[in-house]
Amino acid sequence: MPQLxxxxxxxxxxxxxxxxxxxxxxxxxxxxxxxxxxxxRQAFSSYPAPSPEEERTFWSDSDVWKxxxxxxFANVIARSNHLHDPRYMGHQVATIIPETASTGMVxxxxxxxxxxxxxGPSNAVQEDLLMSEIARMLGLPExxxxxxxxxxxxxxxxxxxxxxxxxxxxxxxDSWQDGIHVFPQPLVVLVSERAHYCIARAMRTMGWGxxxxxxxRTNHKHQMCVDDLQAQLKRxxxxxxxxxxxxxxxxxxxxxxxxxxxxxxxxxxxxGIWFHVDGAHGASVAFSSTHRHLVNGIxxxxxxxxxxxxxxGLPALCTGVFYGRYTQSFLPxxxxxxxxxxxxxxxxxxxxxxxxxxxxxxxxxxxxxxIKAEFGWGIWAELxxxxxxxxxVLGAMIETRDGWELAMxxxxxxxxxxxxxxxxxxxIDLWNDVIKCLRxxxxxxxxxxxxxxxxDGKVWLRCTLMNPLTDTTDFETMLQEFxxxxxMAIKSxx
Amino acid sequence: MPQLxxxxxxxxxxxxxxxxxxxxxxxxxxxxxxxxxxxxRQAFSSYPAPSPEEERTFWSDSDVWKxxxxxxFANVIARSNHLHDPRYMGHQVATIIPETASTGMVxxxxxxxxxxxxxGPSNAVQEDLLMSEIARMLGLPExxxxxxxxxxxxxxxxxxxxxxxxxxxxxxxDSWQDGIHVFPQPLVVLVSERAHYCIARAMRTMGWGxxxxxxxRTNHKHQMCVDDLQAQLKRxxxxxxxxxxxxxxxxxxxxxxxxxxxxxxxxxxxxGIWFHVDGAHGASVAFSSTHRHLVNGIxxxxxxxxxxxxxxGLPALCTGVFYGRYTQSFLPxxxxxxxxxxxxxxxxxxxxxxxxxxxxxxxxxxxxxxIKAEFGWGIWAELxxxxxxxxxVLGAMIETRDGWELAMxxxxxxxxxxxxxxxxxxxIDLWNDVIKCLRxxxxxxxxxxxxxxxxDGKVWLRCTLMNPLTDTTDFETMLQEFxxxxxMAIKSxx
Numbered sequence: 005m006p007q008l009x010x011x012x013x014x015x016x017x018x019x020x021x022x023x024x025x026x027x028x029x030x031x032x033x034x035x036x037x038x039x040x041x042x043x044x045r046q047a048f049s050s051y052p053a054p055s056p057e058e059e060r061t062f063w064s065d066s067d068v069w070k071x072x073x074x075x076x077f078a079n080v081i082a083r084s085n086h087l088h089d090p091r092y093m094g095h096q097v098a099t100i101i102p103e104t105a106s107t108g109m110v111x112x113x114x115x116x117x118x119x120x121x122x123x124g125p126s127n128a129v130q131e132d133l134l135m136s137e138i139a140r141m142l143g144l145p146e147x148x149x150x151x152x153x154x155x156x157x158x159x160x161x162x163x164x165x166x167x168x169x170x171x172x173x174x175x176x177x178d179s180w181q182d183g184i185h186v187f188p189q190p191l192v193v194l195v196s197e198r199a200h201y202c203i204a205r206a207m208r209t210m211g212w213g214x215x216x217x218x219x220x221r222t223n224h225k226h227q228m229c230v231d232d233l234q235a236q237l238k239r240x241x242x243x244x245x246x247x248x249x250x251x252x253x254x255x256x257x258x259x260x261x262x263x264x265x266x267x268x269x270x271x272x273x274x275x276g277i278w279f280h281v282d283g284a285h286g287a288s289v290a291f292s293s294t295h296r297h298l299v300n301g302i303x304x305x306x307x308x309x310x311x312x313x314x315x316x317g318l319p320a321l322c323t324g325v326f327y328g329r330y331t332q333s334f335l336p337x338x339x340x341x342x343x344x345x346x347x348x349x350x351x352x353x354x355x356x357x358x359x360x361x362x363x364x365x366x367x368x369x370x371x372x373x374x375i376k377a378e379f380g381w382g383i384w385a386e387l388x389x390x391x392x393x394x395x396x397v398l399g400a401m402i403e404t405r406d407g408w409e410l411a412m413x414x415x416x417x418x419x420x421x422x423x424x425x426x427x428x429x430x431x432i433d434l435w436n437d438v439i440k441c442l443r444x445x446x447x448x449x450x451x452x453x454x455x456x457x458x459x460d461g462k463v464w465l466r467c468t469l470m471n472p473l474t475d476t477t478d479f480e481t482m483l484q485e486f487x488x489x490x491x492m493a494i495k496s497x498x
Numbered sequence: 499m500p501q502l503x504x505x506x507x508x509x510x511x512x513x514x515x516x517x518x519x520x521x522x523x524x525x526x527x528x529x530x531x532x533x534x535x536x537x538x539r540q541a542f543s544s545y546p547a548p549s550p551e552e553e554r555t556f557w558s559d560s561d562v563w564k565x566x567x568x569x570x571f572a573n574v575i576a577r578s579n580h581l582h583d584p585r586y587m588g589h590q591v592a593t594i595i596p597e598t599a600s601t602g603m604v605x606x607x608x609x610x611x612x613x614x615x616x617x618g619p620s621n622a623v624q625e626d627l628l629m630s631e632i633a634r635m636l637g638l639p640e641x642x643x644x645x646x647x648x649x650x651x652x653x654x655x656x657x658x659x660x661x662x663x664x665x666x667x668x669x670x671x672d673s674w675q676d677g678i679h680v681f682p683q684p685l686v687v688l689v690s691e692r693a694h695y696c697i698a699r700a701m702r703t704m705g706w707g708x709x710x711x712x713x714x715r716t717n718h719k720h721q722m723c724v725d726d727l728q729a730q731l732k733r734x735x736x737x738x739x740x741x742x743x744x745x746x747x748x749x750x751x752x753x754x755x756x757x758x759x760x761x762x763x764x765x766x767x768x769x770g771i772w773f774h775v776d777g778a779h780g781a782s783v784a785f786s787s788t789h790r791h792l793v794n795g796i797x798x799x800x801x802x803x804x805x806x807x808x809x810x811g812l813p814a815l816c817t818g819v820f821y822g823r824y825t826q827s828f829l830p831x832x833x834x835x836x837x838x839x840x841x842x843x844x845x846x847x848x849x850x851x852x853x854x855x856x857x858x859x860x861x862x863x864x865x866x867x868x869i870k871a872e873f874g875w876g877i878w879a880e881l882x883x884x885x886x887x888x889x890x891v892l893g894a895m896i897e898t899r900d901g902w903e904l905a906m907x908x909x910x911x912x913x914x915x916x917x918x919x920x921x922x923x924x925x926i927d928l929w930n931d932v933i934k935c936l937r938x939x940x941x942x943x944x945x946x947x948x949x950x951x952x953x954d955g956k957v958w959l960r961c962t963l964m965n966p967l968t969d970t971t972d973f974e975t976m977l978q979e980f981x982x983x984x985x986m987a988i989k990s991x992x
Contacts, residue, residue, distance in 0.1 A: 005898060008891045008970050014880045015966045018811075018873060019582075021533035024596035025526055031600040032522040035607050039515035056615055056848035059623040073597060073872035077604050080864050083620040084608045088513075097611040097858055102518035103567060106525040108606035110571050112599035112813035113529050114578045117591040121550055122941070122949075126577040129553040154648040154815065155856045165703070183707025184678070202857060205831070209659070209855075211705025213677025313858065317512075319606035320858045321648060337699070354550035361703075362649045363696060364591055364807065364814045370574050378567040379512060386508045397502045404499060447616070455616075472509045476502050 028109065030074050038081050039102060042088035043473055050089035051453040052082065059083070090474040091452035093467040093482070096257065096285050096418075101317040101383070107374045108319055117364035119357030124367060131369035132353050134376065139326045141381065142283075142290045142310070143303035149330030151359045152368040155321040156284035156311045157202040160251075162325050162361055163307035164193065164206045165336035167249040167278035170306075174276075180337070184211050191248040192240055194218045196228040196263055198256035198459065200282060207248075216248075225412055226261030226459075228252065233271060249278040249306075254299050255286040258457045258466075259411055260395070260418030262286065265301030272304075279304060284311040284323070286416055292385040295392055298415060306332070312372065315391060315417070315470075316384050322368045333359045387472060391417035394469035398479050405483065411464050420457060420464040423490055434497060436463040442486060442493040449489065452482045522603065524568050532575050533596060536582040537967055544583035545947040546576065553577070584968040585946035587961035587976070590751065590779050590912075595811040595877070601868045602813055611858035613851030618861060625863035626847050628870065633820045635875065636777075636784045636804070637797035643824030645853045646816065646862040650778035650805045651696040653817040654745075656855055657801035658687065658700045659830035660821070661743040661772035664800075668770075674831070678705050685742040686734055688712045690722040690757055692750040692953065694776060701742075710742075719906055720755030720953075722746065727765060743772040743800075748793050749780040752951050752960075753905055754889070754912030756780065759795030766798075773798060778805040778817070780910050786879040789886055792909060800826070806866065809885060809911070809964075810878050816862045827853045881966060885911035888963035892973050899977065905958050914951060914958040917984055928991060930957040936980060936987040943983065946976045 017023065041047065054062070062068065068079065086092060087099040116124030118131075131152055139148035153159050168191065172179040177186045184191070191212060195203045197219040207216030218240060221232040233250070240247060250272050252263040265281060272279035281287065281302055287310040289295035290302060302308060306328050313320035327333045337358065357363055375383060399414040402421045411420035423442070425435045440463055443456045457466045465486070511517065535541065548556070556562065562573065580586060581593040610618030612625075625646050633642035647653050662685065666673040671680045678685070685706060689697045691713040701710030712734060715726040727744065734741060744766050746757040759775060766773040775781065775796055781804040783789035784796060796802060800822050807814035821827045831852065851857055869877065893908040896915045905914035917936070919929045934957055937950045951960045959980070 005894050006887075006891050008887055011884065011966055012880050014873070014877060015884060018595045018597075018877060018880075019537070019966060021530045021537070021596065024533060024600070025530040027597035027600040028522070028526040028529070028603070031604050032519055032526065035522070035604060036515045036519040038607070039518060043513070043515070051616070052619075053616075054619055056619070056623065059619045060627065063620070063623050063627055069871045071871070073601070073868045076864065076868045076871045077601070080604065080620050080861075080867070081608065084610045084861075085617055085619070087609055088607075095611065095613075095617050097609055097617065100607060100609050101512045102515065102607060103512075103521035105603045105606035106518070106521040107567070107571070109522070109599045109603040110525050110529060110574065112602035113532075113582075113594060113596060114575065115581055115591055115594050115807070115813050116578045117589065117814050119589075122545070122547075122947075123579055123589050123591065125546075125548055125550070125553045125579070126557070126574050129550065129557050133554065133557055154652075155858060157855060157857050158648075158652070161703075179705075179707070180702055181708050183702075183710065184705035185684075186707070190679075200857075205855075208674055208677075209655075209703065211673075211678035213673070213680070214675050216677065311858075313609070319609050320611050320860050321856065361651060361699075362815065363651050363694075364649060364805075366814055367574075367578075370570065373574070374567045374570045377563045377565070377570045379508070383508060383512060386506050386512075390505065390509060393500075393502055397500050400499050453616075472505055472513060 027073060031077055034077050034081060035105070039088055042086045043090065045089060045091060047086070047089065049451045050086045050091035053447050054083065085453060087471065090471050091478050092471050093469055093474060094453040094455045096314050096468050097320060097470065098313050098315070098317050099471040100319050104318050104371050104374065107371050111367035111370045114367060116367050118367065119363045121354040127367040127369045128354055128356050130373045131356055134369055134372045135324060135326065138324060142287060142308060142326060144305070144308070144326060144328050145303070147330055148326060148328050149333060150324050150326035151333055151356060153323050153325060153360055154362060156309055156323050157205065158361055159309040159323040159325045160202050160282055161206040161209060162336050163280050163309055164210065164249060166307060166332055167280060168210065169335040170278055170332070171246065171248055187246065189244055189246045190215070192216055192218045192245050193248050193251055194220055194233060194236055195251040196220055196222055196253050196256060198222050198226050198258050198261060199251065199253045200257045200284065203251055203282065222261070226256055226259045228263040228268065230264060230267045230271070233268065237275065247277050249280045251280045251282055254281055254283040254302065255416045257285065258459055259420050260414060260416030261412070262298040262415050265299060269301045269304035278306045281305045281308040283308050285314045288315040288384055288388050291381060292388040294389055315388055317387055318371050322371060390472040391469050394474055395419055397476060398467060398469065401479055417469040419467045422462070422464050423486065432461060438493050438497055439463045439465065441496055442489055445489045445493055446486060450482070450485045452478060454482060521567060525571055528571050528575055529599070533582055536580045537584065539583060539585060541580070541583065543945045544580045544585040547941050548577065579947060581965065584965050585972050586965050587963055587968060588947040588949045590808050590962050591814060591964065592807050592809070592811050593965040594813050597872070598812050598865050598868065601865050605861035605864045608861060610861050612861065613857045615848040621861040621863045622848055622850050624867045625850055628863055628866045629818060629820065632818060636781060636802060636820060638799070638802070638820060638822050641824055642820060642822050643827060644818050644820035645827055645850055646818055647854050648817065648856060649815040650803055650817050651699065652855055653803040653819045654696050654776055655700040655703060656819050656830050657774050657803055658704065658743060660801060660826055661774060662704065663829040664772055664826070665740065665742055681740070683738055683740045684709070686710055686712045686739050687742050687745055688714055688727060688730055689745040690714055690716055690747050690750060692716050692720050692752050692755060693745065693747045694751045694778065697745055697776065716755070720750055720753045722757040722762065724758060724761045724765070727762065731769065741771045743774045745774045745776055748775055748777040748796065749910045751779065752953055753914050754908060754910030755906070756792040756909050759793055763795045763798035772800045775799045775802040777802050779808050782809040782878055782882050785875060786882040788883055809882060811881055812865050816865060884966040885963050888968055889913055891970060892961060892963065895973055911963040913961045916956070916958050917980065926955060932987050932991055933957045933959065935990055936983055939983045939987055940980060944976070944979045946972060948976060
């Protein structure tokens with residue numbers, strides 16, 4: 005019989021509870037001090053802006069690795085984008101409610117992977133209960149529910165897979181079993197031309213290629229044109245194609261526009277089309293009585309995707325996929341289409357792995373549970389109201405400020421703007437280049453973090469206001485910095 | 499001009515660094531004590547086994563939600579599957595190296611989403627550097643590299659998407675652009691009949707249906723039969739189909755068998771077929787000089803998937819997708835097939851979002867960095883050696899014990915076994931039912947956590963030895979418990 009050697013010193017050391025306590029205490033200390041410094045704007049800028057090459061050189065130096073875990077913690081904190089600095093106004097990733105990181109430590113330790121109930125009894129049950137609760141907060145009907153998954157891109161894919169399976173069943177087919185070749189007609193998704201690229205990516209992943217996505221024109225407020233939706237639908241039908249789903253954006257990524265869900269819903273209803281809402285960024289307005297109207301009509305959705313790691317203050321990735329009819333959550337992956345029998349009892353709600361792409365998952369629902377228990381869901385309305393107020397104020401500041409233009413009056417916490425071109429001799433393209441250069445200069449020399457986008461042939465500076473501690477003084481400083489850098493940017497092109 | 503109201507008390511409270519420190523200190527305290535209790539086997543069982551209904555009743559009680567975050571922490575810890583209890587011998591999810599949970603707290607706070615370089619400079623660079631380093635530890639060539647993603651199911655999908663694109667390019671086509679209808683022949687993947695279901699799931703997701711996956715027979719050691727692989731290839735060619743990839747399992751999920759990668763590699767080479775290794779569970783043996791031989795041939799793989807949250811002690815989800823040729827990591831998602839120009843300079847290695855399914859990601863590489871800095875990669879060899887020794891010893895114990903049979907001599911930390919049927923009058927099906935019942939009884943009354951699987955028409959008890967502190971005495975107790983319960987299980991069927 006082989007003898008089991010004793011646990012090695014290295015392993016005993018690594019698994020020691022005392023050692024864990026030391027590392028967690030160190031992490032707590034470093035993060036608490038980081039939070040204070042960031043919130044007090046102590047650094048020169050919210051974003052230390054090393055070039056990729058500089059960063060690579062730093063981490064390629066073997067000395068960096070000599071201070072162990074604590075050294076990595078300190079260096080990674082110092083060399084990251086500081087979302088808790090109120091001057092962070094960049095991308096759509098949450099400035100997290102700090103204690104959700106403590107929850108993350110708890111769940112990382114327990115690591116209950118949850119594919120089957122036994123591998124995560126508490127989080128599997130919480131997921132089912134809380135997702136139903138939140139679905140109803142979104143306005144979905146009594147029989148709604150949902151699942152949690154890793155990210156909006158995956159969430160949108162899963163929702164569209166449900167829609168595809170549904171279309172197959174309408175035709176008496178089963179695409180999960182027989183592949184997409186089984187469809188007698190090509191399937192397409194209709195979505196706003198301003199929507200996130202992950203909708204097109206989902207259609208390509210599912211095998212439909214670029215033609216699987218039909219872009220619908222937007223109006224001057226960047227919202228999907230209902231007239232064009234109808235025209236595109238007609239064109240699609242005339243071409244002998246079939247619609248997999250219409251996707252409403254709540255809101256678009258670029259400018260933060262909310263599509264008219266009510267109108268889209270009624271068109272979908274008329275044609276018997278699956279109605280999906282990509283609410284990754286903004287479906288959370290449903291939690292705020294002030295802004296809920298932006299998603300009126302969401303209650304008719306077959307599926308809704310919401311990233312809690314965007315406007316709900318949670319760390320990435322934590323995405324909800326909500327189904328208007330709970331039993332349809334078994335559509336994307338079930339080998340046997342039990343849901344057709346209309347016998348919900350056959351579905352094991354407790355084994356979430358049957359309804360998610362992932363086999364093992366992180367304990368995502370525990371974070372929702374901690375939010376509910378500590379703050380109540382009301383904290384999400386507070387967050388949305390603050391972020392949206394920041395968007396509104398920055399929009400108004402730019403609208404009334406000399407020398408600036410606004411892409412559109414903000415409907416969300418996203419603001420796109422740019423300096424007006426001072427000289428009619430300068431071409432559109434050249435001015436775009438100036439703005440690109442301006443943004444690059446600001447990245448290096450400015451104190452805030454602002455990004456960029458491009459639409460209508462124009463390059464725009466773009467702020468997403470994710471940090472509730474951002475204030476009007478931050479906006480003022482940011483605009484002044486751009487104004488100070490602008491002459492240099494112009495000069496570099498003359 | 500709209501005035502910005504002051505930050506609400508609720509938000510100021512939620513974002514307070516002091517409050518974060520309190521929550522993190524509380525979490526540290528609870529987890530340290532949990533670790534001690536779990537490692538000392540203080541509870542009656544490693545798994546509190548509430549039924550889904552009991553668990554649902556518990557969380558449906560509004561009183562549970564009154565103790566705030568600390569109450570949730572305490573209840574979730576108490577009501578989870580305790581992987582740090584040495585009697586945990588269940589599914590393939592890591593008993594994490596405790597301090598990786600502290601790292602998780604750091605990265606959850608920073609939340610640098612990393613789609614583009616600026617949203618995570620340190621982790622984007624670490625990812626690129628460390629994935630290349632680990633790729634070479636796996637034995638992949640100098641030009642290898644990879645990306646991190648959320649889970650093995652997603653990692654295998656991404657690898658197969660790369661393979662599909664590669665096949666398209668060989669034919670002068672572009673499936674990402676034009677969809678899978680562009681292929682003149684159906685594409686199939688060949689994989690062991692014992693492989694994880696996510697390979698078939700990937701093919702179905704990509705639109706190929708059930709026929710997209712061809713199962714290759716396994717030998718008595720549950721390894722892919724090379725002869726049958728050749729026969730199946732011939733059959734596939736005769737049917738006018740084309741091969742997307744051959745997938746070797748390292749190891750299979752059910753019994754932990756390692757496919758003969760060397761043989762598979764040479765067949766793939768002969769036919770010019772993409773060779774993918776699903777090493778989610780066991781590719782980590784490459785880090786151990788004792789067990790590396792199990793993946794001989796992996797160095798010829800085009801892609802390899804490895805879950806660091808299985809045998810490398812990290813929390814879920816943290817998966818590496820490795821490419822033998824780094825530039826091919828741009829295959830799955832690039833709209834323009836730049837890699838064809840053979841001009842690697844055109845690829846922005848620093849914007850990892852171009853190569854991952856996810857747009858926003860968790861800061862996965864920081865965890866790898868902390869492991870490297872604190873322990874050196876050697877800790878993975880320690881882990882593998884211990885887990886594999888445990889598998890070996892449990893296998894030997896069962897082999898030599900009266901009244902038990904082993905499905906196969908363990909090649910990994912996975913052991914499948916069952917009590918021998920004492921009476922030839924009992925049918926195979928009935929004995930299967932007895933074993934199912936036995937396992938159910940043990941779940942409720944036993945002190946360890948053991949799972950179940952089914953193959954060759956037989957139901958097996960199944961241990962995966964993920965916890966380095968598991969000892970032979972735990973095996974002895976577990977077997978005695980099953981022996982004590984067996985007569986009752988038999989009786990319930992007579």
